[in-house]
Amino acid sequence: MKLKVYDTTLRDGEQTPGISLTPTEKLAIALRLDELGVDIIEAGSAITSKGEREAIQDIAHENLNAEIASFARILKEDVDYCLDCDVSMVNLVVPTSPIHMEYKLKKSPGEVLNQAVNVTEYAKSHGLKILLSAEDSTRSDMNFLKEVFKQTISAGACRICPCDTVSMLTPEKSLNFYKELSSLGVPVDVHCHNDFGLSTANTLAGIRGGASEFHVTVNGIGERAGNASLEEVVVSLNQLYDNYSTNINLNQLYSASKMVSRLTGAYLEPNKAIVGENAFSHESGIHSDGMLKNSHTYEPFNPELVGNHRRFVLGKHVGSKGLQNRLEQLGIYTTNKELSKIFDLVKNLADKGKIVTDADIQAISDYVMDIAEDTKVDLQEVTIVSSNRVTPTASVKLGLENQMILEAGIGVGPVDAAINAVNKGVKEFADVELEEYHVDAITGGADALIDVIVKLRLGNNVISARSTQPDIINASVEAYIIGVNRLLEIKKKQDE
Incomplete structure (x- = not known):
């Protein structure tokens, strides 16, 4: 069975505390999600702000293979903003639990139902595809939940999504819950949060219960404990189940994960399943x-x-x-x-x-x-010029076998400038690439020792090198020089 992937990294994922993406960043992630093979991209919530609408519209105008959706409340104003963004689908969200209706909406169940039906009809009349999502559905009365879905389906909803907003499901409950809602005449989506660490398991159980589309975010980001993780769900389906498939290009999952982590600033745990640095x-x-x-x-x-x-x-x-x-x-x-x-x-x-x-x-x-290291590159001197009004500039003096090389470089910071200068100096011998750079303060206080680790590549050879000094620039350059010498030594032995 071919399942559809509904990615909400740009909406539910961006609701992670501390994450705020620019329109340019959102577009970059959307393009990567499309390359990844996501079927539907929820590009944001059009009602949020002018910048959010700009981002959603930019994504909608890219003519991606993925369908583009926007989140909306059961308000005609929200739908109008979605229309302004030129999306083809709206994720119309209806709070259905007693606690949400009484305390958040301050409306009776009958009022909520009528409003949901009216806004569904309004969106349908304006040509939008409608995914009707029931917020906090797993704490809702099942009879009322079914009535909301039945009437909004009659009003024009083409899909329904009972959301486990605060993670009340277990895998056993999820299987039965989604199975009970899979006989209402339209496809069902599964949307799970991770407050108890069960979002992936509950999503897989929901699929077994009849859901044909699942909602996920890259790296499982999202508010509180996050959402179901795209990479965990799709790889589990690929490896652990024989009768399900998706359009996801699995070999792009790691790079997509790293990109989203970098642009959002959301730290990725080393032991994160599938894409964490310690996973393999x-x-x-x-x-x-x-x-x-x-x-x-x-x-x-x-x-x-x-x-x-x-x-x-x-x-x-x-x-x-x-x-x-x-x-x-x-x-x-x-x-x-x-x-x-x-x-x-x-x-x-x-x-x-x-x-x-x-x-x-x-x-x-x-x-x-008892092997003396054959040092090809020797750092003689490094000088840095940097201030708020001057582009960081570095000059280095390098000993290269029997010659002395003077080079200068600029960068976004003094460390970057120094490394660029060294790279220019060794270009004749090796085109070295800096793959990773990591710095830690070993001790506390202003006089902390700085520990710098770099990972460098020369052709197919990748090595790491380290230096510990009180000065971050000297430590960074020394680590880089140590790595360059090691790569040159490896290359020399391979060429012999």
Whole structure:
């Protein structure tokens, strides 16, 4: 059975406290959702503001494959704003629980029903497709809920959505709840929130109960504990169920997740299912050894399915097989005796709470194997000019084998300027890309030590490097130089 995906990242997701997207950001996310294969994009709530209407209209005018919808209350004014935005569908939301009708609307059930029918007829007469959503339906009287749906269907609603607004369902209740509402003559949507951590499970149960469309947000963002997660639901359907499918391009899920996290500023937990940084990371010696022999020993599916990749993390739980695998990826080949010594030193370092980076491994390996590092790039000097009125500028003096290079660069900040200057200096030897940059203050106070970790790429080789100093600029440049030298050394060995 082919299911439809209704994405509400730009409406329900944006209601996450602290998230406020510009029209440009909303359009960028909408374009990515369309590439992802989402069937319907709820672009926002047209009544909210002028900027919101601008964003919804921009998205509607892109002629995307996805259908574009706007949220609306059961007010003709809301519908008029939706019409101004040129959307093809309206998500007309009707509060149906006693607590919502009495305290929020201050209306009787009969008044709410009449208003819902009148506004549905109004939207239908103006050419809009209508998804009739019952807000807080899982705390509503079932007979009244059915009556609302029956009369609004007669008035023109083409789909209905009983919303689990405050997460009152369990998977068992969800199955029966959506099954009972799947015989009213129109397709049913399932919309679940995550207050008890059950939104994905309840959504899957709702689908089993007869829902043919499900509402989700990228990364599960949304107010309070969030909404059902797009990536969790679609991958669960793909991997755990044989009779359901969607139009989602699974291999774009990881990149879409990262984009939404970046534009919204919503932190993505490392252990987030499917798209978290730890979802396919392995540290335990037993796990790493099993993974090296057969990846399915400790992974339910290959990370490439969702556009992610596998990582072996070196820490206190690392095993000798995992360490040896990482050493060989770095171009370091050891005897059994050398591997044993490196293993002990890595464990000792990790036991002290230190993150064991590739730079640490290289230093330990050089010590154990008595190999002097062939430093191709040596930082002699770095100078920064930066103020509120001057574009941040950096000049660097680099020692490159037997020559001295002076270069300058500008950037959005002093760190960016310094790294750009270094990149210009080493361009002759390597076109290095900065993939990730992370900074932490190790201690508190104004004199805190700054710990900088960078991840660099040269061709197919990716390494991380680290530096800890009181000055963020020096730490950043030193980490970058360490990484560049390591990449050049790897490239040299590969070319031999």
